[in-house]
Amino acid sequence: MQLFPSIPLADWKDSKETLHRFAQIVGKVRLAAGVRRNHWWNVPYHLTGRGITTRPMGLVDGNPVFTVDFDFVDHRLVAQSIEGGSAAFSLLGHSVASFYDRTFEALDAIGVKVTIDHPHPFDIPGDGHPFSSDTAHATYDPVWVNRYWQVLSQVNLLLEKFSSGFSGKISPVHHFWHTFDIAVTRFSDRVVEQSPETDPVTREAYSREVISAGFWFGDDAFPEPAFYSYVAPAPEGLADQPLRPPSAQWLEQRGSPLAVLRYDDVRTADNPMGNVLDFYETVYQAGARLAGWDVERLTCPGGITDPYA
Template structure:
């Protein structure tokens, strides 16, 4: 085991692009079979000791439910139902089309029902092609998939530690299948009024003022993994706020600014986890102070809100 093992973008790009689409197929099942939550919190995956899970969903009038899990140790997809029935299949060697068909068969095999409204990729270059027709993406390297999950799990725990330092409204730490990142978001509570032209997904995700932080694995426009943070709406002067450590910087992306700490820079730090936590805290403070948040009120040192507990023994 190694904290933050290397995973260069180009080295695993083919596996990443296939796995991203596998995740979107399962994610759309989750979207169809779960009750809607504020800010789409019902939709993302959560990490497990062997991979990631949709969590139980699809509660029927008869009390039945089901769950879909990726196992990145045995490299299988598992569908289980509340009555104990189960179905699974191996992930290596499958195209997206084959994965889509086998998942449908597995769901039917346990009596699970979830009609995907739009069975094609979301916000990817091939968004016009149905999953059932995608024979192009068919690369699954087990070692790379396992490393992806281990990095996700390590980052998950670092984000949990960051989240513990703040007591205001916050999201779970969760893995978004549409953007393929893992994130946690803090909310000020202020309502954001969007123009009518803003799409429904964005309107719900950013209906309140936020500082969001996370990690993503890179994409063609930014071909390397990195930790990030942003404030939305972006306050004036955000890109001039200081960041830690020295390798961190502000990057313009899609008309706004991201605080970015490259994964390789974090790996090279004497204390990689400490460097990431310092980065996340500096980016949060940069946005929150400019936006006028009460950072002292919501501070939660070492996860304690009670002043006696926070003070420690004696």
């Protein structure tokens, strides 16, 4: 398998938009049936050897323990309960509306009853259609979807490697169905004061100072895949800090600086993984020092805190 294979947004945009909505449907099942965690850690997907998983949920809501997995090798959605029930169907040939119906049929078949509060896309610009009536998004190219999973899997382990150098509060590596990116976030213990008018998703996500590192596949605003990193809230002077490698740059995103390293610049470099890790580290070092984090105390070389190891 090639490291960082080509995945230009234009070549699979229609499939990505359909898959994004599929992921939101199952993600909202996870939101309804899982236990809430700080900073929404309960909501995102985790990677498996064949795709992505909701992880086990249920029990506390009266349902059996169950999981819903996307299998991007055989291209199926698989719902399973701890009691041995299993239901699956092919991901090919579905509109968002038919996928929505089949998903709830599969859950019903394993004895799971879940109601999602708002069965519409979340924060997808220009799309307020209910999932149940969306027949416009119906493209699923298994070659490109498998490629997406290959890239996702490689970045997942790269972010795990980056995570190993930090001993403070840090999220798991998460694949978010909201923005369809994959990220890991480091936290300080400093509370961030926010306005009551701030939306509740943002208030929970950014209730503490964070430095986040991740990757997204591109969208209309930035139509190409890229690695990214940001600090929230952004300390004064952050965008003036140098970045490595030289191809990385600061962009303004929603009024704050966002560090971006284009995927196509990385995949043709002599040391792709080293370039990305260096990029993440330069943003972290700049942001943490400007924000007054105790960088030395939080350092965890090689994932080891044992002083004798």
